Structures are given as C-alpha cells and as structure tokens.
Amino acid sequence: MLKGFFNVPVPQNEPVLNYGPRSAERAALKAALEQARAQQLDIPMYIGDKEVRTGNKLEIRPPHDHKHLLATFSEGDASHVTAAIDAALAAKANWENLPWEQRAAIFLKAADLLAGPYRAKVNAATMLGQSKNAYQAEIDSACELIDFLRFNVQYMTEIYQQQPPISGKGVWNRVEQRPLEGFIFALTPFNFTAIAGNLPTSAAMMGNVVVWKPAYPQIYAANVLMQVFKEAGVPDGVINLIYVDGPIAGEVIFNHPDFAGIHFTGSTKVFQNIWQTIGTNIHKYKTYPRIVGETGGKDFVLAHPSADADVVSTALVRGAFEYQGQKCSAASRAYIPASLWPAVKANMQRDIASFKMGPVENFENFINAVITEVSFDKLAKYIDAAKGDEGVEVVAGGHYDKTQGWFVEPTVLKVDDPYYVTMCEELFGPVLTIYVYEDAKFDEVIDIVDKTSIYALTGSIISQDRYAIAEATHRLRNAAGNFYINDKPTGAVVGQQPFGGARGSGTNDKAGSMINLLRWVSPRTIKETFDPPKDYRYPFLSKEV
Numbered sequence: 145m146l147k148g149f150f151n152v153p154v155p156q157n158e159p160v161l162n163y164g165p166r167s168a169e170r171a172a173l174k175a176a177l178e179q180a181r182a183q184q185l186d187i188p189m190y191i192g193d194k195e196v197r198t199g200n201k202l203e204i205r206p207p208h209d210h211k212h213l214l215a216t217f218s219e220g221d222a223s224h225v226t227a228a229i230d231a232a233l234a235a236k237a238n239w240e241n242l243p244w245e246q247r248a249a250i251f252l253k254a255a256d257l258l259a260g261p262y263r264a265k266v267n268a269a270t271m272l273g274q275s276k277n278a279y280q281a282e283i284d285s286a287c288e289l290i291d292f293l294r295f296n297v298q299y300m301t302e303i304y305q306q307q308p309p310i311s312g313k314g315v316w317n318r319v320e321q322r323p324l325e326g327f328i329f330a331l332t333p334f335n336f337t338a339i340a341g342n343l344p345t346s347a348a349m350m351g352n353v354v355v356w357k358p359a360y361p362q363i364y365a366a367n368v369l370m371q372v373f374k375e376a377g378v379p380d381g382v383i384n385l386i387y388v389d390g391p392i393a394g395e396v397i398f399n400h401p402d403f404a405g406i407h408f409t410g411s412t413k414v415f416q417n418i419w420q421t422i423g424t425n426i427h428k429y430k431t432y433p434r435i436v437g438e439t440g441g442k443d444f445v446l447a448h449p450s451a452d453a454d455v456v457s458t459a460l461v462r463g464a465f466e467y468q469g470q471k472c473s474a475a476s477r478a479y480i481p482a483s484l485w486p487a488v489k490a491n492m493q494r495d496i497a498s499f500k501m502g503p504v505e506n507f508e509n510f511i512n513a514v515i516t517e518v519s520f521d522k523l524a525k526y527i528d529a530a531k532g533d534e535g536v537e538v539v540a541g542g543h544y545d546k547t548q549g550w551f552v553e554p555t556v557l558k559v560d561d562p563y564y565v566t567m568c569e570e571l572f573g574p575v576l577t578i579y580v581y582e583d584a585k586f587d588e589v590i591d592i593v594d595k596t597s598i599y600a601l602t603g604s605i606i607s608q609d610r611y612a613i614a615e616a617t618h619r620l621r622n623a624a625g626n627f628y629i630n631d632k633p634t635g636a637v638v639g640q641q642p643f644g645g646a647r648g649s650g651t652n653d654k655a656g657s658m659i660n661l662l663r664w665v666s667p668r669t670i671k672e673t674f675d676p677p678k679d680y681r682y683p684f685l686s687k688e689v
Contacts, residue, residue: 150245152301153252155294157639158259158287163278163507169264170507173278176268177505185215187367189224189387192231193380196224202387204364207275208503208513208549214272217363220388225355225396228384232327232353233402235381240323240351244304248297251349254376255293258286266368270337271504273364275512275549278504280467283635285337285365291638292342292656296349299658303350303665316672321665323351325431326404328664329397331390331418332366333409334359334515335470341369342655343407344383350664352404354383357393359410361515394418398425405434405664409472412439412570412598412648434663438643438650440570441472441601443624443633444593446616447488448607449481449583455630456484456606457491463604463632464576465499465554468514473602473626473634473643476576477567479593481583489539489558496540496554503549513549514573520550523573526566527555535560539578562592570599590616594623601645602636604628625652 161169187204188195198218206212239247258266263286270276270285308317330344344356358366370385386393397403398421406422408415415437422433445463447456463475480488501511514520524544530536541555554574557566566577581589593603603624605616613629620627625645626636636643642657644650653660 146243146245150301152245152248152297153294155291155298155639157637158290158294160283160287163282170278172264173267176264177271180214180268180272181212181505184213185364185367187215187217187363189218189220189228190370190374190383190385191224191228192234192384196220196227198224202360204273206272206503206513206549207361207515208551210517210549215364217367217387220386222388222392222396224386225388225393228355228386229327229397229400229402231381231384232355235379236327236353239348239353239379239382242351244300244351247349247351248300250377251293251345252297254345254372254378255290257372257376258290258293262368262372266337266365266372269365269368274334274337274361274515275504276467277509277512278507281337281504288336288338288638289341289369292338293345295639295656296342296346296661299661300349302658303661308669314674316674318670318672320668320670321350322668324404324434324664324666326402326429326433328352328354328404329406330354330356331406331408331410332356332358332362334361335467335472336409337362337365337369339409339655340366343409345373346655346660347405347407347664348378348382350661352664353381355397356383356385357388357390358385360387363387390414394421398422399428401428401430403429403433404431406436407664408435408437408439410437410439415439415650431666436651436653436660436663438472438601438645438653438655439648440572440599441474441645441649442477442568442570442597442599443473443475443602444597445475445478445604445606445633446589446593446620447478447480447484448586448605448609448612448616449483450609450612451481451484451606452608453484453487453491456480457488457495459604459606459632460488460576461492461495461554463634465496465511465574466634468511468552469554469574469576470515470572471634472649473636474572475604475633476571477596478576478578479562479589480578480580481586482580483583485580492556493540496556499554501551501553511554511574513551515550517546517550519573520544520546520552523552523571523575526571526575527552530557530566535564541574562589563596568596586612587615590619594620598648599645600624600647601649602626602628602633604631604633606630622646625649625654
C-alpha cells in the first residue's frame with residue numbers, strides 16, 4: 145500500500161460553454177443529438193456486474209416530441225431491489241477498505257470524462273429526455289455534476305483531516321470516519337441530471353454502497369451517467385441502478401435490516417411518507433438510518449419600492465421560466481410594489497412575447513416542454529381555474545398545447561389575494577403569480593412572504609435601500625435556505641452557494657458542501673495510551689506522612 149498524506153487537485157468551477165453559432169461545442173452537441181435520435185436504445189438496469197433486462201419494457205419519449213421513441217427501459221420488480229441490495233452488500237467490504245485516495249481518483253476521473261469525451265453525450269441525453277435547452281443542460285448535466293464530483297473530493301479530504309486538537313501526555317487521540325453500516329438508498333428526481341449523479345456518488349465517495357433509483361423521466365441520462373461511472377472505475381456493486389416502482393422499492397428497502405440511509409430529492413409528500421415509514425420500522429434496522437432530503441419549494445421574489453424595475457423583471461422572467469419553472473428553486477410567487485408594477489409588467493410582457501417555444505433541437509427556443517402529460521394536465525387545470533376567477537388577471541401567457549409535446553406557455557398571473565392558491569401551492573411549471581402591494585405596506589408584506597408557504601427553499605429581496613435589505617434578510621431568515629440579494633432565486637453554484645432549505649423543503653443538509661458528506665460517515669474516536677498505568681491507586685489515596 146502506498147503511504148503518504150496526499151493533496152488532491154484544487155477544485156475550480158467548470159467553465160460554462162456558450163454554444164454560440166459556429167462554436168465547436170455547438171457542432172459536437174448537434175451531432176450528439178442527431179446520433180441519439182437516430183437510434184432506439186434498450187436500457188438495462190445495472191445490478192452488480194450484470195446488465196439486467198426484463199420483459200416489462202417502458203418507453204422513453206422526448207417531452208417536446210412525444211411521437212418519437214428514444215428508448216425503452218426494463219422495469220424491475222421486488223426481486224431486482226433485493227438483488228441490488230445483495231450486490232451492494234457484497235461489494236461493501238472491498239470498497240470501504242479501499243484507500244480514500246483511490247476512491248478520490250475514480251470520481252476525479254468521472255469528472256474529467258464528463259468534462260471531455262462524455263460532455264456532448266450527457267448534455268444531449270438531458271436535452272432529449274428531460275426537454276432542457278442547450279444552456280440549461282450545460283449548466284446542469286455537465287458543469288454542476290463535474291463541480292459536485294471535484295468539490296466533494298476536496299470536502300472528503302477536509303473531513304478526514306479533522307482531528308482532535310489535543311492529545312495529552314503519553315496519549316494519541318485520533319478520529320476515523322467510517323462509512324455507514326449497511327447500504328444507502330439514493331432516490332433522485334427528473335429535473336436535474338447533476339442531482340441524479342450527486343446523490344449516489346456523494347455517499348459512495350465516503351465508502352458507502354448504494355442502491356440508486358432515478359425518476360423514470362430521467363433514466364435516459366442516468367444510463368449515460370452509469371456508463372461514465374463504470375469507465376471511471378467504480379467497482380461492480382458499489383452503485384446499483386434500478387428502475388422499479390417507488391412503493392415496490394420502498395417495501396423492500398425500508399424493511400431491510402441493513403438499510404443505513406436515504407439520499408433523496410423529490411416531493412415533500414413522498415419524503416414525509418418515507419420518514420414516517422422509517423420511523424415505523426426503526427426497530428428493524430441495525431443502526432439509526434440517516435435521512436437526508438431536499439424537497440419542494442414555493443420560492444419568492446420580494447421587490448422593495450427602491451428596486452430597479454429592469455432588475456426585477458429580469459429576475460422574474462429568468463427565475464420563473466428557465467427550464468419551464470421546473471427547478472426546485474424557481475421563482476413562483478412575487479411581491480411587487482404598486483409604484484413599480486406598471487414598468488415591471490411592461491418589461492415582462494415585452495420579454496415573454498420575445499420567447500420562442502419549441503423542441504430543444506432548435507437552439508433558438510428559450511422555452512421547451514414540461515416533463516410529462518401528468519404535469520401538463522395539472523398546470524392546465526390551474527391556469528383554467530385562474531382564467532375563471534374574477535380576482536385574477538392573466539398578465540401573460542395562459543395557453544397550452546399537447547399536440548406535439550407537453551407545451552405550456554410561460555404564464556404570469558396577478559392576484560388580488562396574496563393567499564390565492566397559486567401563491568401557496570407548488571405547481572412546478574412555468575406559472576408565476578404576482579401580488580401587487582401598496583408601497584407603504586412593505587413591512588406587512590414581509591410577514592405575508594414568511595407565512596404564506598410551508599416551504600423554505602429559496603427567495604430573494606430586490607432593493608437599493610440597504611435598510612430594507614437588512615430588514616428583509618433578518619425577518620426572512622427562516623423562509624429560505626438560499627437567500628439572494630438583488631438577483632433571481634435560482635442558479636446556486638457548487639463551491640459558492642451550498643444548496644438546501646428547511647421547513648417543508650427538506651433537511652437543509654446543503655448539497656455541494658462538507659455538511660452533506662458528513663451525513664454519510666460515522667466517526668470513531670480512538671485513544672491510544674503509550675505507557676498505560678499498572679496500579680489502580682491514585683496519588684490522593686496515599687497516607688499523609
């Protein structure tokens with residue numbers, strides 16, 4: 145075994161390519177898109193050293209072109225969940241005993257593969273499978289996931305370096321960070337390929353073994369990630385990728401004695417049900433499982449009367465409508481002072497009118513499709529209800545069409561009631577609801593912002609008045625885990641803005657930080673005494689002379 149105190153490469157944020165006309169990256173991405181559309185994949189599950197296929201084939205079609213068949217995947221059953229757990233546990237001893245620098249090298253290699261030969265492929269897969277435009281795919285499946293891998297390696301080394309500051313005379317105190325005893329369940333969402341990659345790898349990096357179940361609409365890109373992990377050298381069984389219905393997977397996993405933790409991103413309701421199930425089954429487990437989850441958001445933009453109308457409108461159109469509002473951090477409710485509203489409204493109507501909507505293969509399209517027909521129908525229902533409500537004004541959008549894909553126009557609603565349903569409920573789509581308040585009631589509006597939603601993920605204050613900024617920052621301290629000043633509430637960057645929220649938005653374990661990685665280790669304190677006592681008697685027991 146090599147011996148040494150190793151330094152890892154200093155991480156830097158991966159540069160975002162711009163995909164401008166005649167650029168090399170644009171040509172490569174166009175070619176990858178054409179190649180992907182020209183074939184129909186048969187995507188397997190990855191369990192241990194096997195690619196597993198079943199007779200139950202489900203289809204993958206682009207949300208923006210649901211008549212085109214991209215691939216089929218093999219849906220598994222309870223037996224495949226059990227097989228994945230068995231494969232993980234079989235791989236556990238060798239993986240956790242592998243020197244940490246060897247694990248680091250694997251994930252650093254994965255980052256370089258994503259930055260280089262796999263960049264166009266994973267971006268194309270994200271664009272086609274999840275209907276993201278080129279820029280949204282680039283900042284997600286390439287840059288953010290690369291950053292997760294590189295920065296997490298750095299955080300891992302910092303965790304291992306943390307040692308007791310004092311060792312008494314004749315004593316050496318030290319701490320080792322053990323992986324958890326059992327397996328980790330990674331349950332990942334449709335909307336970010338980076339999250340789908342980070343949730344299993346962050347746990348695996350710390351020496352754990354993982355059963356990974358992605359959301360079905362993300363499987364097309366997840367398959368590419370698994371190819372990257374294998375080429376990078378992740379041993380068989382360390383990360384097992386399965387496609388099984390959620391309740392079926394949960395029935396096996398949450399009743400297994402070796403279940404050691406869940407790394408989750410998804411809906412609040414699902415996470416609460418999982419937590420309840422774990423609590424009910426707590427007596428069945430060898431250890432208390434770690435429960436880490438980032439869930440929903442009803443993210444806000446609060447504009448002060450001193451704000452610049454151009455800054456406000458830009459923050460809103462970008463924050464609300466990039467990736468069709470399907471980011472956990474997307475701006476979905478806004479509070480605008482009456483003095484600014486005419487200018488903000490005009491700006492937004494002008495900008496939204498200039499949006500082009502359509503398939504991702506056309507790089508001129510800013511807006512693409514929502515993820516599924518279920519999401520489309522839900523959004524259409526809320527929009528139709530708003531159109532029929534006298535207390536709601538449709539400022540922009542309001543139309544939808546499912547002929548070719550699940551297309552919902554960016555829609556802006558102005559409401560008379562700050563507690564109107566679309567101000568409170570998470571819609572997860574391109575619908576922004578605005579409440580216009582009297583300038584003198586800024587103080588009251590802060591309380592409304594704080595109390596309106598069960599969530600506390602992201603939010604922003606836009607103001608040129610530093611007293612107002614300070615006031616909102618303090619009073620909204622529990623309303624958002626990521627708080628932005630004079631910016632949209634989206635776009636957290638690994639290594640710069642660790643991401644996560646509290647209240648109904650999750651456990652706030654901050655993906656992209658050391659905090660998250662600490663959840664996947666169990667410390668052991670070791671005290672070694674070099675010249676131990678040989679007599680039980682202490683000096684105070686001696687007779688006085």
